[in-house]
Amino acid sequence: MIELTDLVDERFMPHGHCYFWEPWVLWSYAISDSIIAIAYFCIPLALLYIYLKRKDFTYVWMAVLFAVFIAGCGITHVFDVVNIWKPLYTLDVMARIITAMASIGTAAVLIKFTPKIIDIPTAEQWKRVNEELQALNEELRAQLEESKEKDKTIQAYKEFEKITETLPQMVWTTNPFITNGNKASTGESLYINRRWYEYTGYTDQTPFQEMFIESVLPEQREDLQKQWRKSRETLEDFSCEIQIRRFDGAYRWHAGKGVYIASTNSWVGTFTDVDDQKTYSEMLANKNQELVRINTDLDSFIYTASHDLKSPIANMEGLAIALTKKLITRYTLDDELNQILSMIAGSISRLKLTISDLTEIAKVQKEDADKEVVSVNDMVAEVTSSLDQLMNGNEVVLHKRIEVKEIAFAPKNLRSIIYNLLSNAIKYRSPERTPEIVIETRRIDQYLLIRVEDN
Incomplete structure (x- = not known):
């Protein structure tokens, strides 16, 4: 050991x-x-x-x-x-x-x-393998992103179809998931909502091109195809107005709109029934023509009233004055006769005033081109200044409710309107109460209201 x-x-x-x-x-x-x-x-x-x-x-x-x-x-x-x-x-x-x-x-x-x-791989081999794995990883990530985007697109397209089923318009679109490499989609593959079938009476077994062409008014088909061809070539918005046959055989006007979606290489569009609006527009056009004719007749009447009636009225006024003088010279007039003569003179004055107002209306219509932006407050101040003596002598109370302060109008015509309305309100006041006059301006829809009201 x-x-x-x-x-x-x-x-x-x-x-x-x-x-x-x-x-x-x-x-x-x-x-x-x-x-x-x-x-x-x-x-x-x-x-x-x-x-x-x-x-x-x-x-x-x-x-x-x-x-x-x-x-x-x-x-x-x-x-x-x-x-x-x-x-x-x-x-x-x-x-x-x-x-x-x-x-x-x-x-x-x-x-x-x-x-x-x-x-065991060398460092160079490991580096190369790592680079290849990174490249594959990037490719997989890109494919995943593309898949996600495609899923989103498909989901969005399904939502789009779901929404279009509730619309009153007829909706069409070329298939966004087919790209043929051309400048724009050929339009051969289409989506259409249920409104097409409900309106035309066709079933989903009928190809869209056949259904659409047969539904359009025959004399409009060639122009429609030219417009569609031009929009596809230029990628400009598609727009048209055509008559489409309903399931009962009636043709109704539709406004067509279409836009090119570059991200999906497809077209999306609608056809909206505008037959009632078009009929209403034609009715309005006829009404406008009728109004033009009425205005023409009114102009003729005003011309007659302001020219042809002036001379007879002047003769009537002269004869009334002459009659009054004769009666005063030869007779002693009682109250009843004086009242009758006064009523005749008053009637002649009112008739002259009516003709003068008609003449002013004609001027307003013919001088509309002279309109400019006018301050209502300034115009009212100008008119009341000229009526100052008349208003003070009658203790007039003026209320102003000016909501719209400026309007586009011919200044002299607006001045004439306000002057006549204010002066008439004072002249024909009630002797039993203090005169109160209200002048107001306010907006009603697309119109401007000018009101002069007295008590």
Whole structure:
């Protein structure tokens, strides 16, 4: 049995005797072996550090054996330095035996795993594989985004179809999921809502082109196809007015609109029933023509009233004056006769005033081109200033409710209207109460109301 004292056997001669204790040889061996030992000891520490940082390392046992082997090599070099001065050959031999066993194990494991280690990709290969994986990842991400966008488009298109089923318009669209590479979709594949079938009476078994062409008024078909062809070539908005046959055979006017959607390379459009509006517009046009004729007749009447009646009325006025003078000269007039003569004079004055008002109306119609923006407050102030004496003498109370402060009108005509209405309100006031006059302006829809009201 080996005892502890046997490990430090003084019978052996220190290795320094082999060097004849030559200093440069002795220290060269000592220093170089020390450096080699330090280097050997650093390698296991590095392997331990790598293992702690990379616990996913596959060949752990091979690394352990390699670390033991390297550490054993380092210990043998330490004993080489120690043995120069202290002959510990027994410990040195034991360390070398352990190192030898570790080296055999390391070699065996290394031989076993060498093919697998060789199969491990190089850094360049890993880089290339990583780049390929990144490229594939980007491609997959792009495909995923494209798939998501397509799903969104399909969902949006389904929502679009759902919404169009509730519309009163007939809706059509070229299929947005077919792109033929041309400048614009050919329009061969179409979506149409249920309103088409309800209106035309066709079923969904009938191709749209056949149903549409047969439903359009025959004499309008060629122009319609030209317009559609032009819009497809230029990508300009499609617009038309055509008559489409209803299921009962009646043709009704429809306004057609279509727009090109670049993102889906498709067209979306509608046909809206405007037959009632068109009929109403024609009726309004006829009414306008009738109003023009009535205005023409009114102009003729006003011309007659303001010219042809002036002379007879002037004669009537002269005859009434002459009759009054004769009666005053020859007779003593009683109250009843004076009242009759006064009524005749008043009637003639009112008739003259009516003709004058008609003349003013004619001027307003003919001078409409002279209109400009007029301040209502300024115009009322101007008129009341000219009526100042009349208003003060009758203690007139004037109320102004001016909501619309400016209007487009011929200034002299507006002045004439306000002047006549105010002056008449004062002239024909009730003697039983203080005159109160209200003048107001306000907006009613697209019209402007000017009101002069008295008590």
